[in-house]
Amino acid sequence: MKARLALGYPVLVAAEGPVVLGYGTFGDFRAFPGYRYSVEHSVYIHVDHRGRGLGRVIVDELVAAANALGKHVMIAGIDGGNPASLRLHAQAGFVEVARMPEVGRKFGRWLELVFMQRVLDAPGASRPD
Template sequence: MPQDNSIVIRPSRESDVDAMLAIYRRHIRRGIEEGVDEGDTPQPDDLRERRKNLKSRRFPHLVAIKEGEVVGYAYVVLFRKRPAYRYAVKHSIYVHHQHLGQGIGRLLMRDLIDACAAAGFRQMIGYIDAENVASLTLHERFSFVRVGVLPGIAYRYGRWADSVMVQRSLGPGSTTAPPPPPLSTR
């Protein structure tokens, strides 16, 4: 797919929160994640707080901008909270429904991977609806490997759906030990 120079990927800003929330809510109401209780969807203050917490801890939180509008966003969270997992992140990417198939997910994925590797993370993990062929294909193009299936993990459209777990290494991955922690300054 050719590069679209009209799309800019940049770190999210406070002013992007409402647009990100609209994209997310649309995915819940009409997308793959339909069936989630509306009461579980984040409110603007929830998303602002999540964004602030992620950015303060070196976790990339990116938006895709086209013609001045937010058309997608991507971020990572720790895979698990325990210290042993501090080098592994779980990612999420959402694209505005009117901009699907335009390469926005690809651009967000590329920059998210680069930002995570630069931040010192070693593994990136994702969970994808087993019927979301476009997302599974995108992940394969970025060298994610299917490492598991969670059968019947989500209930929507009146039936149970599977999730596919994918993973890829970042930087040296698990081939070398991470750098030692910095010495404390006492």
């Protein structure tokens, strides 16, 4: 988290008083200069506080923060068996661009990774190389 903050990237925390309900953050999609306009985010809401719209608020705030930093594309890497996250991102304007079978493994089975992305400004928008 410190490394992200040092890069000027946000770490957003949803809280009620002293109780942390969830958080979201993003980092570089890939650690090469050619990918510097793309970020990959993560969002997590405590199990007791899901279904209240908090995940959506955090994703929307991350999108706004990435836009403000001049990023072009935001990417979510989602377990194919995670309908909540797939729906959350579809509702927030992300579209599926890749589905990679059996690239992860947990709890004795292979996991599918779904990439969803959202263009933050406009498709084809220009940036310096």
